[in-house]
Amino acid sequence: MEKSITNKRKFLMPLMFVVSFIYFGVFRYFVIPSGDDYFWWGPQGKYLLHHMFYGPQAIYGGSSNGRYLGNTLEIFTMHSLPLAILTYAVFWTLLLWGLWRLSGKTLLSLTLSFLFVFTLQDSFLNNILVWNAGFVNYVPPIALTLVYIWLVDKGRTKEFNQFLALGTLVLSYVGGMFTETMTVAQIALGILVVLFFNKKVKLYHITYLLGAIVAAVTMFTHRGYRGKSTYRNTTFDPIKIWNNYAKITHFWLITFNIAMLVALLVAIAILVIRSDFSALKKTILTVITVAFLIYYVAINFYLQKHMQLNDMYGYNVIDDNLSNLEGIISLLLVVFIGYCIFIFFRVDAKMWLYFLMTGVIMGQLLFVSAPINCRGNFLTYVFTYLITMRFVLAAMDNFRWKNWLTGLLLIALIVVGARYLNIMSVNQQANLARVNNPDFYNGKVELTKHVPYRKFVWFNDLMNQQVPAYWKQYFNK
Numbered sequence: 001m002e003k004s005i006t007n008k009r010k011f012l013m014p015l016m017f018v019v020s021f022i023y024f025g026v027f028r029y030f031v032i033p034s035g036d037d038y039f040w041w042g043p044q045g046k047y048l049l050h051h052m053f054y055g056p057q058a059i060y061g062g063s064s065n066g067r068y069l070g071n072t073l074e075i076f077t078m079h080s081l082p083l084a085i086l087t088y089a090v091f092w093t094l095l096l097w098g099l100w101r102l103s104g105k106t107l108l109s110l111t112l113s114f115l116f117v118f119t120l121q122d123s124f125l126n127n128i129l130v131w132n133a134g135f136v137n138y139v140p141p142i143a144l145t146l147v148y149i150w151l152v153d154k155g156r157t158k159e160f161n162q163f164l165a166l167g168t169l170v171l172s173y174v175g176g177m178f179t180e181t182m183t184v185a186q187i188a189l190g191i192l193v194v195l196f197f198n199k200k201v202k203l204y205h206i207t208y209l210l211g212a213i214v215a216a217v218t219m220f221t222h223r224g225y226r227g228k229s230t231y232r233n234t235t236f237d238p239i240k241i242w243n244n245y246a247k248i249t250h251f252w253l254i255t256f257n258i259a260m261l262v263a264l265l266v267a268i269a270i271l272v273i274r275s276d277f278s279a280l281k282k283t284i285l286t287v288i289t290v291a292f293l294i295y296y297v298a299i300n301f302y303l304q305k306h307m308q309l310n311d312m313y314g315y316n317v318i319d320d321n322l323s324n325l326e327g328i329i330s331l332l333l334v335v336f337i338g339y340c341i342f343i344f345f346r347v348d349a350k351m352w353l354y355f356l357m358t359g360v361i362m363g364q365l366l367f368v369s370a371p372i373n374c375r376g377n378f379l380t381y382v383f384t385y386l387i388t389m390r391f392v393l394a395a396m397d398n399f400r401w402k403n404w405l406t407g408l409l410l411i412a413l414i415v416v417g418a419r420y421l422n423i424m425s426v427n428q429q430a431n432l433a434r435v436n437n438p439d440f441y442n443g444k445v446e447l448t449k450h451v452p453y454r455k456f457v458w459f460n461d462l463m464n465q466q467v468p469a470y471w472k473q474y475f476n477k
Contacts, residue, residue, distance in 0.1 A: 013110055020093045020114065023417065028088035030424035032431050033078065034458035036133040038467035041078035049075055054223050062231035066222030069177035070137040077132060084132065091140045098146025102350065103389045108396060111409045112389050118416045121256040122455055123313035123374035124381060131458035134375055141182040142382050144175040145189065148208060152193055153350060155202065168208040176215025181364050181376050183219050186212035188360040196349060233370040241366050246327030248314050252377035253362060254330040258300045264388040265293040267395035268340050292333055311460045313374055351390055354383040427451040441472035
C-alpha cells in the first residue's frame with residue numbers, strides 16, 4: 001500500500017510541473033500590456049536595441065541602462081506572443097521548481113511552492129505577475145539564482161561533471177544581465193558560498209562568482225549609469241533612508257505579506273509549543289509570536305480601512321508616528337525571525353543563506369531614493385517565502401492531519417488558480433472590446449472604461465497607459 005502511494009506521488013509531482021507550464025502559458029496569453037511594454041515595443045525600444053540600450057537621458061531616462069537581457073527579452077516578447085508565452089511559462093515554472101527542490105521533495109512542499117504565486121501581495125501581483133516588463137526583469141534572474149543554490153546544495157553529497165563549472169559561469173553571467181539588484185546580489189551569493197565551503201570549495205563555485213563579477217562589470221560599465229539622470233538617485237543620508245524605509249519600503253518587505261506572515265508565525269508558535277524549552281522560555285516566545293501575529297493582522301485591517309494606497313501601492317501621505325512605529329516593529333520582527341532560525345535551524349546553512357540574501361537585497365534598496373517601487377522587494381519575498389516554507393514544513397512534521405492539510409491546500413490551489421485565470425480571461429475580453437475601436441486606435445478618442453479587475457493590469461489599469469498604435473497594428477495585421 002505504501003509503495004502504491006509513493007508511485008502515485010512520483011507520477012503526480014512531474015505532472016504538476018507540466019500543468020504549471022501550461023497554466024502559466026495560458027495566463028500569459030491573457031496578460032494585457034501596459035505602460036513601459038509599449039515603450040519597448042515601439043520606436044524607442046527599437047532605437048535602444050540598435051544602440052546598446054544607450055540614448056539621451058532627456059529622452060530615455062532610466063531605460064538607458066545595462067539590463068541587456070532584460071531589455072532584449074522585453075522587446076522580443078512584446079513582438080512575439082508565442083515567445084512571451086514560452087518565456088513566461090518556463091521561468092515561472094522554474095521558480096516554483098526551485099522553491100520545491102530547495103524545500104524537500106514532498107507533496108506538501110510542492111503544494112506550498114505552487115501557492116507562492118497566489119500569496120503575492122497586490123503590489124507584487126500588479127508589478128510582476130501581470131506586467132510583462134516587471135516579469136522579464138525580476139522572475140528570470142531569481143529563478144536562475146535558485147537553480148544555483150540547488151546545485152550547491154546537491155553538490156554537498158554528489159560529484160558533478162567538470163563541465164558544470166562552465167555551466168555556472170554562464171548561469172551567473174546570464175542572471176546578472178537583468179536587474180542591478182540581482183547583479184550585485186549574485187556576487188554576494190558567490191562570496192557566501194566560497195566562504196562557507198572554504199578549503200572544500202569547488203571549481204563551479206569559483207566560476208559562478210567569476211561570472212557574477214564579469215556580469216556586474218558588463219552591466220555597470222554601461223554609459224547610461226555615468227550620465228546625470230533624475231530617474232536614478234541614491235542617498236546616504238540616514239534620515240532619508242529611514243523615512244523611505246518607514247514610510248514606503250518596509251510595507252513591501254514585511255507588512256503587506258500577510259499570508260506569509262500568518263503562516264510563518266503560526267508555524268513558529270507550533271514549533272515553540274512542541275519544543276523541549278523550559279516553561280518560561282516557551283511562554284515568552286509564544287507570547288511574542290502571538291503578539292506579532294495579532295499586530296500584523298490588526299495593522300493590515302487598519303491600513304485597508306483607513307489608508308488608501310496609490311496606484312503604485314504606496315501611501316501618498318502617512319502619519320509619521322504610525323510609519324515610525326511600523327518601521328521599528330518590522331525590524332523587531334526581522335530580529336525575532338533571525339533568533340528563531342538560530343534556535344530551531346542553527347546548523348541549517350540554507351536558512352542562514354536565505355536570511356542573509358534577504359538582507360543583501362534589502363540593504364541595496366535602502367540607499368535608493370529614486371525610483372522607489374515594490375519590484376525589488378519581490379526578490380526578498382522569494383527568500384522570505386523559502387524561510388517560511390522551512391518553518392511550516394518543520395511544524396507539520398509528524399502532524400497527525402498532515403495529509404488532510406495537504407489535500408485542503410491542493411483544493412485551495414485549484415480554486416484560486418482557476419479564479420485567477422477567469423479574472424485574466426474576463427479582463428482580456430473587456431480590454432479587447434474597448435480597444436477594438438477605430439476611433440481609439442487611430443488616436444481620435446481616449447478610453448473611458450476600466451477592465452473589471454483593475455489590479456490585474458499594471459498601474460491598476462490607468463487608461464492612458466494603453467497605446468493606440470499597438471492596438472491598431474494588433475487589429476490590422
